[in-house]
Amino acid sequence: xxxxxxxxxxxxxxxxxxxxxxxxxxxxxxxxxxxxxxxxxxxxxxxxxxxxxxxxxxxxxxxxxxxxxxxxxxxxxxxxxxxxxxxxxxxxxxxxxxxxxxxxxxxxxxxxxxxxxxxxxxxxxxxxxxxxxxxxxxxxxxxxxxxxxxxxxxxxxxxxxxxxxxxxxxxxxxxxxxxxxxxxxxxxxxxxxxxxxxxxxxxxxxxxxxxxxxxxxxxxxxxxxxxxxxxxxxxxxxxxxxxxxxxxxxxxxxxxxxxxxxxxxxxxxxxxxxxxxxxxxxxxxxxxxxxxxxxxxxxxxxxxxxxxxxxxxxxxxxxxxxxxxxxxxxxxxxxxxxxxxxxxxxxxxxxxxxxxxxxxxxxxxxxxxxxxxxxxxxxxxxxxxxxxxxxxxxxxxxxxxxxxxxxxxxxxxxxxxxxxxxxxxxxxxxxxxxxxxxxxxxxxxxxxxxxxxxxxxxxxxxxxxxxxxxxxxxxxxxxxxxxxxxxxxxxxxxxxxxxxxxxxxxxxxxxxxx
Amino acid sequence: xxxxxxxxxxxxxxxxxxxxxxxxxxxxxxxxxxxxxxxxxxxxxxxxxxxxxxxxxxxxxxxxxxxxxxxxxxxxxxxxxxxxxxxxxxxxxxxxxxxxxxxxxxxxxxxxxxxxxxxxxxxxxxxxxxxxxxxxxxxxxxxxxxxxxxxxxxxxxx
Numbered sequence: 016x017x018x019x020x021x022x023x024x025x026x027x028x029x030x031x032x033x034x035x036x037x038x039x040x041x042x043x044x045x046x047x048x049x050x051x052x053x054x055x056x057x058x059x060x061x062x063x064x065x066x067x068x069x070x071x072x073x074x075x076x077x078x079x080x081x082x083x084x085x086x087x088x089x090x091x092x093x094x095x096x097x098x099x100x101x102x103x104x105x106x107x108x109x110x111x112x113x114x115x116x117x118x119x120x121x122x123x124x125x126x127x128x129x130x131x132x133x134x135x136x137x138x139x140x141x142x143x144x145x146x147x148x149x150x151x152x153x154x155x156x157x158x159x160x161x162x163x164x165x166x167x168x169x170x171x172x173x174x175x176x177x178x179x180x181x182x183x184x185x186x187x188x189x190x191x192x193x194x195x196x197x198x199x200x201x202x203x204x205x206x207x208x209x210x211x212x213x214x215x216x217x218x219x220x221x222x223x224x225x226x227x228x229x230x231x232x233x234x235x236x237x238x239x240x241x242x243x244x245x246x247x248x249x250x251x252x253x254x255x256x257x258x259x260x261x262x263x264x265x266x267x268x269x270x271x272x273x274x275x276x277x278x279x280x281x282x283x284x285x286x287x288x289x290x291x292x293x294x295x296x297x298x299x300x301x302x303x304x305x306x307x308x309x310x311x312x313x314x315x316x317x318x319x320x321x322x323x324x325x326x327x328x329x330x331x332x333x334x335x336x337x338x339x340x341x342x343x344x345x346x347x348x349x350x351x352x353x354x355x356x357x358x359x360x361x362x363x364x365x366x367x368x369x370x371x372x373x374x375x376x377x378x379x380x381x382x383x384x385x386x387x388x389x390x391x392x393x394x395x396x397x398x399x400x401x402x403x404x405x406x407x408x409x410x411x412x413x414x415x416x417x418x419x420x421x422x423x424x425x426x427x428x429x430x431x432x433x434x435x436x437x438x439x440x441x442x443x444x445x446x447x448x449x450x451x452x453x454x455x456x457x458x459x460x461x462x463x464x465x466x467x468x469x470x471x472x473x474x475x476x477x478x479x480x481x482x483x484x485x486x487x488x489x490x491x492x493x494x495x496x497x498x499x500x501x502x503x504x505x506x507x508x509x510x511x512x513x514x515x516x517x518x519x520x521x522x523x524x525x526x527x528x529x
Numbered sequence: 530x531x532x533x534x535x536x537x538x539x540x541x542x543x544x545x546x547x548x549x550x551x552x553x554x555x556x557x558x559x560x561x562x563x564x565x566x567x568x569x570x571x572x573x574x575x576x577x578x579x580x581x582x583x584x585x586x587x588x589x590x591x592x593x594x595x596x597x598x599x600x601x602x603x604x605x606x607x608x609x610x611x612x613x614x615x616x617x618x619x620x621x622x623x624x625x626x627x628x629x630x631x632x633x634x635x636x637x638x639x640x641x642x643x644x645x646x647x648x649x650x651x652x653x654x655x656x657x658x659x660x661x662x663x664x665x666x667x668x669x670x671x672x673x674x675x676x677x678x679x680x681x682x683x684x685x686x687x
Contacts, residue, residue, distance in 0.1 A: 025653075025654070025655065025668045026654070026655050026657065026658050026668070026670060028667075028668050029655050029658055029661060029668035029669055029670030029671075030658055030670045030671060058657035058658050059657075061658065194652075194654060195651065195652055196652065197611075197613030197614040197615045197616070197651065197652045197656060198613075198614060198615045198652075198656045199652075199654070199656065200654035200655070200656055200657065202654075203654040235560075235597050236609075236650055236652065236653050236654070236663075237653075237654060238663075238666055239668070240654075271551075273556065273557070274556070274557075274560060275556075275595075275597075276556060276559070276560070276595030276596065276597035276598060277595055277596035277597035277650070278594065278595050278596060279651060290556065291552075291553050291556075292552075292553040293553040293554060293555030293556060293581070293591065294555070294587075294591060295590050295591055295594040296594060296595070297594075311552065311553075352656065352657070353657065354615045354656035354657045354659065355614065355615040355618035355619065355656065355659060356618040356619050357657075360656070360657030360658070361657050362657075383619065384619075392614055396613065396614060396651075426615075426656070428614045428615045428618055428656065429618065430618045431618070434618065439614070439617075442614070442617070446651065449651075450651075452594075
């Protein structure tokens with residue numbers, strides 16, 4: 016029986032993976048089983064078809080249904096050569112260069128098989144945590160140096176320590192899977208490709224801090240991920256990973272999936288809590304911290320999906336093995352997502368410290384359109400636009416901050432020379448206006464006024480005076496907003512203004528152009 | 530897609546009832562109501578307020594806060610086109626504008642014949658195969674004006 020692996024990840028489906036699977040099933044005859052997996056994350060090669068051979072999995076891609084007869088005739092089922100053949104998957108340089116810790120299994124295993132999960136190292140982290148006990152589990156996470164992968168970069172272990180120490184009748188674990196940043200898709204890939212790793216991470220978190228209930232807050236824009244994850248919860252219950260006695264211990268833990276409703280601001284942790292409680296997704300003032308008073312007023316761990324999905328590997332292999340990767344205070348690996356106008360886009364998990372230029376030029380291969388790279392927005396819609404002159408910046412929380420940027424949730428969106436940064440700055444303000452929860456004035460009103468002022472700049476009206484006004488407004492938003500939505504919208508705006516001043520002064524007539 | 534049901538207060542009450550055991554059940558209930566009726570009918574607001582022991586104003590506030598909840602039924606087919614940065618970088622706005630002009634509608638609107646609604650979304654997580662859209666929930670990547678128009682025509686008359 017020859018095993019063939021074809022991703023079911025929504026990004027593979029978006030470029031025709033189902034049609035390829037159907038064509039292979041119809042034409043390959045008996046003796047072939049098709050297993051649907053997550054994606055390896057090499058999206059320019061999707062649909063990527065892998066065939067199991069004695070030497071390992073051999074990859075072909077990107078495969079079109081029309082290629083299938085030729086592939087079969089060439090001997091694809093035994094891993095034979097063909098123009099689309101990429102050789103052994105593990106040896107594709109783009110994949111071989113990575114350090115896949117969080118995404119070790121994604122694209123390899125059947126996402127909904129507990130047995131497959133176990134045979135690829137699953138459950139080991141939880142088993143070790145149970146033997147260490149709650150306190151030592153928390154300390155292990157502290158020692159790993161893991162910092163919040165949602166963008167804030169707060170040490171995960173310290174947060175857990177706070178929640179564990181807060182007196183309470185009950186505590187909660189919340190997975191923030193409200194992955195709204197453009198250019199990011201790692202949470203989605205994990206939910207589709209290795210959902211049991213997230214579940215295991217949440218169970219470990221629950222055990223460590225003394226919580227018995229977890230919520231995953233996902234997005235309505237991710238229907239495929241939500242379907243897969245819902246099934247994964249059932250698989251986990253049947254496998255004893257969730258339920259009243261986790262892995263036959265006296266630990267009880269269960270998880271519920273909740274789906275947002277199209278509000279970007281609910282990715283902010285306190286707005287997320289309000290939304291989970293059934294209210295408008297309006298930001299709460301801090302303090303109190305969610306770790307002290309979170310969901311329904313109880314101590315709550317709110318961690319990004321990637322942080323939680325990294326916990327099993329940290330526990331399984333030890334904190335030091337994880338901390339050995341990285342640079343400075345950014346320990347471990349980051350699943351970086353290279354997207355937008357880029358030749359080789361996808362998920363590139365690597366140790367902190369690689370430079371932005373390596374990611375965009377060497378790994379990303381430059382733009383898809385073949386034009387020069389003009390800018391890269393790092394860290395989502397609230398992240399700065401970097402010009403090529405700053406591509407020597409190391410991928411590291413502190414190095415990015417020093418350059419007026421942020422790594423956020425790990426997204427990089429590449430633009431070619433056709434982009435107009437004044438239009439992107441305007442979009443940043445407009446997006447903030449659309450998504451503002453309305454609680455604080457700098458964000459609610461500042462974003463609308465900011466859009467208007469940038470419109471005037473683009474129309475050539477009193478350009479220098481209006482640029483000064485936008486800069487001033489950005490200072491107000493940065494320091495006066497309650498949360499990162501209003502507070503970080505100045506990053507894309509100011510970086511566009513400072514690094515691409517010519518885009519704000521192109522052919523502008525000094526008098527009104529409207 | 531399953532066509533939405535006409536308003537039925539008893540069915541709505543059943544839906545609400547099924548979710549009352551949850552902690553913070555408001556959003557799950559609203560999703561389920563919209564799934565059944567295609568939008569959140571005004572009549573649902575007092576029912577929900579009663580069941581959750583909240584004011585109508587509070588429920589109205591929640592319904593209107595979230596972009597997903599519709600106040601009137603959508604067209605038979607829902608096209609969600611991503612307008613976020615990664616898709617912008619490869620010309621999503623051009624493709625989307627052409628589609629809207631062809632259909633004679635604006636963002637969030639439904640064609641006069643009730644067949645198609647086009648919604649803006651900000652990120653589908655398909656950023657490495659941008660530009661992207663969901664056509665009745667089915668993902669479409671690496672699209673351009675022609676591919677998007679063909680996909681919409683493909684579902685519109687089915």
